[in-house]
Amino acid sequence: MRAIRGELLHFLGDPAERGADAVEHFPDGLLIVREGLVAEAGPAAALLAKLPADARIDDRRGRLILPGFVDTHIHCAQTDIIASPGGQLLEWLDRYTWPVERRFADPAHATEVAEFFCDELLRNGTTTAAVYPTVHRASVEALFEAALRRRMRVISGKVLMDRNCPAFLCESCEGGHAESVALIERWHGRGRLLYAVTPRFAATSTPQQMRLAGQLFADHAGIYLQSHLAENRAEVAWIRELYPDARSYLDVYERYGQLGPRSVFAHCVWLDDADRRRMAATGAAMSFCPTSNLFLGSGLFDLAQADAAGVRVGIGTDVGAGTSFSMLRTLAEAYKVLQLNGQSLAAERAFYLATLGGARSLYLDDRIGSFAPGREADFVVLDPTATPLLARRSAACGTLAERLFVLMMLGDDRAVAETWVMGEPAWRRP
Known part of the structure; x- marks a missing residue:
């Protein structure tokens, strides 16, 4: 088992159909991974107490974590x-x-x-x-x-x-x-x-x-x-x-x-x-x-x-x-x-x-694409301060929607800090 702490964001459905109910967002979240699969995702305050004493916690606070x-x-x-x-x-x-x-x-x-x-x-x-x-x-x-x-x-x-x-x-x-x-x-x-x-x-x-x-x-x-x-x-x-x-x-x-x-x-x-x-x-x-x-x-x-x-x-x-x-x-x-x-x-x-x-x-939403329990633990760690302009613009954002829009419009490969596959690091920016 290992856990990754940071700002978690994933989707429960299509925002065009379900609006805000489609978005699950934990500003200080914890993603718990067991044997390459998502065991649980939620607020860090509630989930940290569930971890065994020897669980490894990777701290990525200040970064945004989404499914791969x-x-x-x-x-x-x-x-x-x-x-x-x-x-x-x-x-x-x-x-x-x-x-x-x-x-x-x-x-x-x-x-x-x-x-x-x-x-x-x-x-x-x-x-x-x-x-x-x-x-x-x-x-x-x-x-x-x-x-x-x-x-x-x-x-x-x-x-x-x-x-x-x-x-x-x-x-x-x-x-x-x-x-x-x-x-x-x-x-x-x-x-x-x-x-x-x-x-x-x-x-x-x-x-x-x-x-x-x-x-x-x-x-x-x-x-x-x-x-x-x-x-x-x-x-x-x-x-x-x-x-x-x-x-x-x-x-x-x-x-x-x-x-x-x-x-x-x-x-x-x-x-x-x-x-x-x-x-x-x-x-x-x-x-x-x-x-x-x-x-x-x-x-x-x-x-x-x-x-x-x-x-x-x-x-x-x-x-x-x-x-x-x-x-x-x-x-x-x-x-x-x-x-x-x-x-x-x-x-x-x-x-x-x-x-x-x-x-x-691709008919794979039962295996990938979200942090629902049992999904394969593929995720990307995004850095909203990856470039000076991105950092400056992100700091002025007041809502999650605005931060995501800025990341989408100003971000590129430099904003990808890490990529994880099946719960293990597969690539990290030097």
Whole structure:
């Protein structure tokens, strides 16, 4: 057993639905961890007396402790092309993505990038992520190996592409299916790892590969499916040409059995209300990726319409078109995207989306995303004095909501003092 003392904040529900009742806040709190799981969280004055005499107490007073961040869409293989300028989605794929992903045929390169990638997630307070590797089996093995050693919760799977991509990344439909089955058998449920069937997007898979991907999703209990959806207008038009019989881009995925609980679709910018209602009805989730949508000029996500339809929504950094591993930076851009769309994002709702909301979108809220008893003890320790400006502005705040908003707008990786995984320190700022 060990205990961490500091300012605790987590969510019991969505603040947009439950208001103040969704927020549980202990200005002087104690988080008690036993065997990697949350035993209890509450006011320090009441809980300190419950501790055995030999319990270890880590004092983090003056710091804000939240559940670890949940990134619902990110590309490990694109780490080395973050901040590459020029072009919108389809041009960016041709110019940057395909060439860098080619290098992951080399297991040594895949391992080196995966090690850096997982460390970078932890350095930014992210403890759970839904991750894209490449078509290469080595890229999946390297990512899962790196995450397993760090005891992180990672959802990933081999990317499937059998058309409309360079020959050096194109595979046979049958080969991609066979490798996916082997990887599921080897990795799904090992440690905290979970497998995701990963057709890159409908344009790069033949109807036969899309059908087999949907079959994999149906045949293996508890696995995930992740893909891209309606990110860019030119992409949407291309899908219409490739699948002329489909009602919409979303309908392509549904026709091949790829909608349901634990299916996660990134972007979802150019959808109509019928699409949103269908996602809600099937239990599919959206990943809101503000920094990449702005960087590639893709469009503005409509959170209000997603909420009205009842769709599950999480936040994705979408590195490398996304411009930061930091969930704080990503939330700041989410606020701006919604401002441009005539909507608002309260700070409490933003941090909910980055924690419990992300967990709910991945159907993992019974295991992560809060400090409820029995949850895995993943958490991030944030320093509101990490920079002179952040310290000065935070000192002038009168409410929790204002402090969270300042942290969201001015914070970045420097505000992450520590990241803990399963009740043990996984990263500390020097």
